[in-house]
Amino acid sequence: MSLRRWGAALAGAALVAGIAVTPAIAADPFTPKVTVTPGTGLDPAGTKIVVKGTGFDPAANDGKGFGLRVGPAKADVRDRTGKDFQVSRVIKKDAVGTQIPLGQDGSWEYSVTVKAEYVASGTTYSAKTQPFSVFVFGWDTPALTWDSTTPLKFTGIGDPDPGPGDTAAGLGWGIRYAWRNYITRGGGTVTPSNGATLDSSAPNVEPFPYKWKYGSSTGDSGKGSVSYTGQVKYTFEAHMIWDFTLADPRITIAGDGTGKLTAKIGYSFYGTKTAPEKTRALSDVVFADLKLKAPRQVGDDVVVDIESASLTKEGAGAFAGFYNEGEVLDAGRIAFPGKSGPAPTSGQPTSVPTSTPTSSVPATTTSSACVLTPDSAKQGNLLWGFKQSFRRYVAIGSGTAITASDGVEITDIDKIDGTGPPSGAYRWGFDNAQYKSATEFTTQFRGKVTFTYPSHSFELSIGRPKVVVAQGKGKLYADVELKTTSGAPSPPISQPGVELAALDLAAAKTTEGAGVLSVAGVKVTLGNAEAFAKFYKVGEVLDEATVTLGASCANLPGGSGPGAGPGSGSGSDDLVPDVKYRPDSALASTGVESGVWLLGGLVLLGVGLALVLVVRRRTA
Incomplete structure (x- = not known):
């Protein structure tokens, strides 16, 4: 069912055309909320903060609990194996050791002293160069249901600016203004994290678009791809939008004035928050066709303005029918380190590339003064x-x-x-x-x-x-x-x-x-x-x-x-285990499905690291 057919009417104005009125749904008894006190005016040398959570269902996430981390928005902030954070704790019922106890009512509390700079694994992390936040998330799960990001503000330290709102390396892009407006005016939430931030310097009215952190780029002859990191999560529970997340946008530049924007999309819609009717795991979607202006050189960066963007068929599907193919998305700005090459010619959006480019955007010349040094x-x-x-x-x-x-x-x-x-x-x-x-x-x-x-x-x-x-x-x-x-x-x-x-x-x-x-x-x-x-x-x-x-x-x-x-x-022989691991002729009588070998334990295949586990057919 289309998302247009769900939701409650907002008094006095329709936020998005086509949204129909539906009956109100029962409130979820557990609605996660995190507060950090104090969150601003922190002494860079160290300030004790109190992090409190309410509405965290102890039985949710299969009882594995939730993660709490303090530090920069590193790529591994949600990973079980994430490391080098100033604080890293697990929140769960029946906590042991350093774990944070989670009450039956869904509440928890943790006090800790945080600093504006710390050293981990030989690396210095500073709020002067990358913002620190308190991150809470579902432990050891890709589900984003419990995610929250609370920025920490230290006295005398402004927000580091990754720059997509101006011309520094990064992507400035807000997906679609009408979508942001619909979510925020209706009382929903918008949570940028992991490298994405609100771009208050962009030439747009509120709700602001986003800055996406530069990741990597490869390219030559005016063609290639540029990858960015970060994710933005939307929720609008009154309209049964439990989660819509867009993450890690990647721009492919064709060299003829057109391009593609691919991003990871995940969602859970309709039904109830704990049992949504429609779900999608976070995965890549060719989301938008782009029309690009000529690249220009700004300092050490190449800047390419997105003149216009339109939703692809795959992108419309990832929106669960909320928008149609071809609908207009936000313009924006692409910036990445490098030297600009010849200006691309204008043209209509091309079809999805049949192969991934081995390089990212534009450059046929590089200044002879450019030298790789320890500092550069x-x-x-x-x-x-x-x-x-x-x-x-x-x-x-x-x-x-x-x-x-x-x-x-x-x-x-x-x-x-x-x-x-x-x-x-x-x-x-x-x-x-x-x-x-x-x-x-x-x-x-x-x-x-x-x-x-x-x-x-x-x-x-x-x-x-x-x-x-x-x-x-x-x-x-x-x-x-x-x-x-x-x-x-x-x-x-x-x-x-x-x-x-x-x-x-x-x-x-x-x-x-x-x-x-x-x-x-x-x-x-x-x-x-x-x-x-x-x-x-x-x-x-x-x-x-x-x-x-x-x-x-x-x-x-x-x-x-x-x-x-x-x-x-x-x-092909790489998929055959060494002789000592091969099953004997008894396999034929076990009824084991073809391709699943009866082994005594985990087998990492001869030349392939192929993992195969014991699978035995149960008898009646």
Whole structure:
């Protein structure tokens, strides 16, 4: 049923044409609310704050509870393995240890002293450069039902400005003014977080549009893509909009004056808050067709104005029929580090690209004065697909999924044809770097890739890879988490920041110039079997990687993907376990469905890290 047919009439004015009157619905006995006292005028040296919550159903979220974190809006703020926050606690009933007790009435309280600057894992986090907030969210779940963000204001420290409202790197875009107006005037809520903020400097009347934090960009010859981070959550419970969330917009620029805006969309509508009638998990949608003005150079950034935007068919579907295909969305402004190339010509919106560009926007020339130095290393990416045979194993399965979040992009590079879920290699976004030379650097990347195989009882996530290079060798660190269903023979695994792989740069191709360092063809071999319950051998070959670093004034080139040689694991035999793990002939009499092997425990397949769990047929 269309969202136009739901909702209550607002006295004196119809906020959006076509919304029909429906009977009032019963109030949910648990409506989450968070207060922070004090939240402003905080002493940068340290102030005690009291965080209180009400309306948090102890039985909600399968009883797993809720998360509380204080710090910057890092990409892993909602992740179970998120780290380096000033405060990180779990709120739940029957709390133990440092957990915050949750009362049967849904209330909780926590007091803590917060500062405007702190150091974690060798990194200094400061409210002078990135705003601090109190984040509350559902623990270990993608559901956004309980999410809230409360900014903290320190005396003498203004809000850092990521800049999309002006011309600094970032995206200034508000989705659609009528939508924002409908939600806010009707008493709904709008919550920007994780890199998205209200853009009060934009040339629009309230309700203000949003600033989206710059993530990464790759491109040449006026074509490419630019990724941004952040999410905006809308609720309007009187009209049964329990959640509508748009996150991590990505702009693809065609080079002819047109482009596409892709974003992750998730929602829960109608029914009741605890049992919504229509739901959508947060996932990518080609949301809007764009008409773009000519790029221009502003300092070290390229600025491209979005002259007009219109809703695609897929975008209309993601709005559950609230708007129609072709309806006008907000204009906006795209900005990213680099040098502008030739101006694109105007034209009509093009169809969705058949392949993901290997590069992001415009630049055919770069100033010779642009040099990569320890101070100027401000962008980059990691192209690494983990293991092609494992991607194939998951992608050809029934009911499987491969999803990317928090700043990583699934490309068409090294993809497997004929698969359901996207199966290409991954381009991980830049977080920070400590650069000394082309042979000695450390780079932290953002993003998480999750492989889900319900019929094989597992979900594997790999996130936040970090590359450390010195003297022709290196290490790759990452967060690894394995979730298994109840009764599975292998326990869950959570290894944040584990030393995952060894890197060999001896045969890699290193290129330097115009403020960019590219190291392609890096050999990657597994260096830690503990992260995978010792079912995978140290020294196993993974996909090759390409590391790119750039100065803030540089344009990152499009990188070539890893080859299909020994490192890519493309052979079909990779999906066959070693002899010692193979089932005997008794399998034929078990009635086990084809493709699910009867094993004594978790098996990480020979060359593919393919995860298979015991599946036994129950007898009547």
